[in-house]
Amino acid sequence: MEAVVETLVEVRSNLIIALIVPVLIKEGVIEKIVESPKTSAQIVEGTTLNHSSLLRALHFLEANSFFRFEESTNLWHATERGHTLAGEDAKTLWLWHFDTRKLGFMINLGELLYSEDQNLFQKIAGKSGFEVLNEIPDMLEKFQAYMTFLTKLNSDVVCQAIDLKDNMKIVDVGGGAGGLAIDLAKKYPEKKFAVYEIESVVPMARNNIEKHGLTEQVEVLPGSFFEAIPAGFDCILLKHIIHDWPAHRTITILKNCRNVLNPGNRVLIIDIVVDRTDKRYKRATLQDIYVFSDNTGKERTLNEFKEILSESGFRLESVTNAKEDDIIEAIAI
Structure with missing residues (x-):
């Protein structure tokens, strides 16, 4: 007792x-x-x-x-x-994760155990987590600050692990405030980059890129990755995007990527690969609950990545560990 x-x-x-x-x-x-x-x-x-x-x-x-x-x-x-x-950094983390409005949804987390195709925001508000964020500017700002923190947290390792020597034009799809594109642009000053984001995030990305003096090297393109991906790039980055969505929606995103790539071009997915023997397993399972509750997302095993990539016209080429993340390299076939 x-x-x-x-x-x-x-x-x-x-x-x-x-x-x-x-x-x-x-x-x-x-x-x-x-x-x-x-x-x-x-x-x-x-x-x-x-x-x-x-x-x-x-x-x-x-x-x-x-x-x-x-x-x-x-x-x-x-x-x-x-x-x-x-x-x-602590302020960014605590004010995002424990925003009282977010907690208002999270208190119903246990209800999700009765289904697998509905997230908390859909259940309570009738719309996705990202749709809710786009309607509440200060929550969206907290979320983007949190995503910028995550990029900064592991940026050096991710940038070192990403090899773009064979690419000249790279687009970061769903690139938020542009943190990853900015870091890579500094590493590869001879290459051109773009950040592809929804309209509500575009001003944040443009301001951040301007602050770093990279407007000539990094452009910002508005749009939705569920509708189309901008053409003219030979490498696509997807950092913390695929894990946000269920399989059928990730396949839509990946097929849109495949539609604008030539055979042999690459998609680089930056997410964690779930492995029960990995020391990051506890964090991966916690993150899995979060992405499930927020947007019916999923942290995936290697086999699950292979499945969605194969169905979308890609071949999984390699997986590179980048400390808190993994870089999944996929080739367009």
């Missing part, structure tokens, strides 16, 4: 942490404590938080090893774990 209660306390504590921490990040509380030890009065100053309620939250987070209270001085200190909550 004691073990049952301990497990319940751990799970409930993690849920409460997920709900409290984003508020403290948004109010600047985490940064204050990380900057230097402070009293609760100093911490609450300049925020819209209630002092008494904040104290309860701080004591709870102390019990969960994020902070340490020094009774002799009444100062709150950030622990090593507490420091992981500070900074722009």
Whole structure:
């Protein structure tokens, strides 16, 4: 019975942490404590938080090893774990994953166990997760900031693993704010790149490319990969795109890619290949639940990648590990 209660306390504590921490990040509380030890009065100053309620939250987070209270001085200190909550990267991650509107959908996650062809957004709002995002500008901005973070997190490894020596014009389909195309353009200054994105994301990508001074080398093209892929490129990048969709929709995307490629041209899919023996397996299964709940997506095994590629007119050529991701090279046949 004691073990049952301990497990319940751990799970409930993690849920409460997920709900409290984003508020403290948004109010600047985490940064204050990380900057230097402070009293609760100093911490609450300049925020819209209630002092008494904040104290309860701080004591709870102390019990969960994020902070340490020094009774002799009444100062709150950030622990090593507490420091992981500070900074722009932490802010990006926490404010996206635990946005209260997103959590409003996630609370119904268990209902998805009764079907495999409906995601949370369809079930509750009657539309896909990306359709919901496009209707809420600040959520879309949080999502794109999160995707930019993911690109930055593994960018050096991915860029090093991607070999474009035989390609001259490359399009990053669903390339978000353009992070991958920008990094590759810097690595290959002699090549031309494009970012293909929906209209609502195009301004973010153009601003980011302009900020890096690459407007002559990287263009932005508006459109939907479900309708068509722009022609005139000899290599197509699909980073964290294929895993977002069920098989029939990924095949639509890949067939659209095949329609504009010559035989022998390549598609490079950047996603994780699920393997039970891989040390990344736990993360892959967590991500699988997320993409399933958001958009009926799926993290795939090597055989599942082979199946969708074969049906779309491609041959799987190679898989290269890139730390958190894999690069699946497919050849148009």
